[in-house]
Amino acid sequence: MGFDKENPEDDRLLWDKFLAGDDEVYAYFYKRYVDALFSYGMKFTSDRELVKDCIQDVFVKLYGNRSRLGEVRHIRVYLFISLKNALFSVFKKDKTMYHIDTVEPVFYVDYTAEDIMIAGEAEEEERQLLARIFESLTPRQKEVIYYRYVEGMEIDSICRLMDINYQSALNLISRSIQKVRNTFACQSSDGCREAKRINLIPKQGDRYAK
Amino acid sequence: MPNKEEIKQKEEEFSVEELLQSDKFISSCLNPDAESDKYYDELVKREALDERDFRFARRFIRSAQCRPEHLPQGEKFELWASIEVANKKNLKAKQRRLYIISLASAAAALLLPAFWGMNRLFSEAMPAGLSHMSMEEVAFPERTTDVQLFLDNGRVVSLGGNDVKIAYRGENIYINDSAVVLKNAGMDAGNGGFHQMLVPWGKRSVLLMNDGSRLWANAGTRIVYPATFSADVREVYVDGEVYVEAAHDDTQPFAVKTKSFAVEVTGTQFNLMAYEQDSMKSIVLVSGSVKVHDAHLGETILKPRQMYLSSGGHAHVEAVNVENHISWKSGVYLCNGEPLGRIAERLAHYYGQSIACSPQAAVLRFSGKLDLQDRLENILDGITRAAPVTCRINNGTYIINMQ
Known part of the structure; x- marks a missing residue:
């Protein structure tokens, strides 16, 4: 990293x-x-x-x-x-x-990194699944994920980089996390259980959820 | 086991999303350390944190990592070089004067046209402070087999062919009579720096400047020049051999700088040979008059048909046959009773090969015309026919011996 x-x-x-x-x-x-x-x-x-x-x-x-x-x-x-x-x-x-067909440049991220150390085949399978899910995020979601989880930037910095306010940045991150979690829950091997867990647990402490 | 609701009431309690929104957690994943590992282990142990949530949040961050794009050391170095050059140029523009900083002795490593030399300098100089590099130090890129043009905006243009013509006309740069047209960024962007032309061994090139001056560059030559000349002096830096036809302008002298001396003219034709790795350097004046400033040997004024020859800290002026010294620009090498050792040296330069002469063979005098468009093997073959010598190749070196 x-x-x-x-x-x-x-x-x-x-x-x-x-x-x-x-x-x-x-x-x-x-x-x-x-x-x-x-x-x-x-x-x-x-x-x-x-x-x-x-x-x-x-x-x-x-x-x-x-x-x-x-x-x-x-x-x-x-x-x-x-x-x-x-x-x-x-x-x-x-x-x-x-840009031939887009007005805005697309934030493109290649998640097929090989240099991440994860032991075991099951974990590797999960990692690949997660990578595919990350690929399916929108360019803006990828961009915010990049700032937050690759560059480790604070929300304030992200606001300035993406020209959005604090709450919007939090929401954008939150929606990205939700999307990854939900897709993962539906597709992973123990998905059903996971999905139930996510939906059943009330989000009381979840300050940032939409 | 206490029920879930009870745990939820505790202060330290995290959902996946809260972990992923926490600076502390992100930092612990990106920069793992024992302390934060312990902290999260404790949370899991106390069941303030669901282990599966914790694992998922970690995997989430790991999966978000993507392959970093690497900029190879060489490119990093070149990029820094062009930044430095542009900065210097901007400073100079502010100070309304242009001068070329003399080559620091530490740059000697760079004179090897080898890539490792560059890498070495990069790794050694980076931590201490790149800012000490002067233009000539940093601006020596890797030689390829093509003539290369390095623009002040960092672009590198590789040009095939043996004789490349590069012409600066107005805001454009024409390659081989407008086959390719480049924009001279220095003219409209205002961030103009230095351009550089690098001619590999075995190639030649002609540079037509905006002021009408023409420079023929022989094999293995590097010319550094500003994107636009400053108002008071037209200055270029040369490592190698050039034949200069400076356009006449009394108000804006033309100056050619080399590591060891500088030549200043108002309008004239002369040949300058100053390869930094060679001790012997010369200037041959064709017409007009030139002033040679040598850092150690002072000032000398040359008349037409005179050669200024400096070697090992000594210099003298002698009358010469001009044609012998400038014929290379038309692809011909005229020798007039020159020792074979000297001829071999020039051929080695021209073709980028290594040629060794035995002492007996080196002193043989040779007169004739060698066609530099021809292959080196054919030229050497011609020499073995004209003189009592043999030529063989050993480990990539041509070796000339007495028969």
Whole structure:
């Protein structure tokens, strides 16, 4: 999993150093985030060169606008937002080139990862079933799942990345979880029992359920 | 066993969804540590958490993981290089002057056109601070067998063929007389940086600049130049051999920089040979006048038909037959009583092969015209017919011996 924990305090210090003109910190940003940014960008397009161009754009602008930038809480999130904006401005400019039948770029995720360690055949079967269910989510659901469970982002960050409010983000995540759970319950081997369990247990403590 | 309702009243009680909406739980899955493992184990033990719910929530997060897209080290390096170059260019634009930072000695590793050299620098330099890299250090990409054009927006264009013509005209870049037209991004995007042309061994290329200047690049040459020349000087950086026809402009001198010296002209024709891995470097002036600034040897002014030859910290000027030094640009190599060792060296460069001469054979003098469009085997064969030498190939190296 390409996630490493960030300390908000560290981010604040690094950002201040960067604003003060520290080029090493700038290089560190690239080193630390380029893989995550590339992976993220590739969810919107299969055009590697375009993603690379946009990453370059993000870093060049970051450097050039250094004196005009304000406070940033999560550097990762700031860079993700910048990359998404850069990509979307290209998509907007050239719809025909990148999207023939969709107006919005589709968030595409390949869930057929092999590098997840799960022991046992039964578990493997379940994992494959879950992967198929994830595939069936809508692009927006996939996107929110990616932010929350791959990047481990907080709801606030997701709100900014998807330009939605707090409650909408929670609802979007909640609906995605429900969809995965329900489909899984219906399709897995002990599905019936599972389904009953889900439906029978009252959702009193379930603050976020719709 | 206490009934379910009772447990539900407890403070620490989680459903699948609550687990999946909890920052703490997500973090414990993405960055497992002993402490959080213990915490959730306890919850399960106390039945505050249904074990199946817990397992499902974990599997959910694991299944959400997808294969990360990897950017290979080489591409990562190149991308950083173009970012640095663009930043420098932007800074320079702000400062209203353009200069090319001299090559740091640490860059020596990069002079090997080998890929591992790049990887090594990447891995070593990254943690300490990439920002120390100057343009020449970072901008040496992997050589391929094609002429490559690296644009300031990070795009790389590979161009097949032995003689590639690249022309900058207005906002466009024409390849081989407009077969391919590229947009010169530096002109309209305003984030212009440096472009770079890399000619592999065995190939040649012609570069037509926007100001009307023409540069012929011999095999194994790298030219770095700005997407658009600054107002006060037209500056290019060369590692290799170029023949320059600089368009005349008194107000905006044309400068060719190399690792060891710089040549400044207002409009003239000259040949410059300065492969960074070779100790011998030369400038041959065809017409006009040039000023050579050598970091160690000071300033020299050349007259037409003179050659400035520097080697091992010494330089001298001698009269030469100009044609011998510039014939390569038309695909011909004229030798006029040159030692075979020197000819072999140039052929090795030109064809990207390694050629070894025995000491006796190396001093044989040779005159003639070699067709550089021909295969190396044929040329060497021709030499064995003209001189009392033999040529054989051993482990990919051509070896020339006395008969």
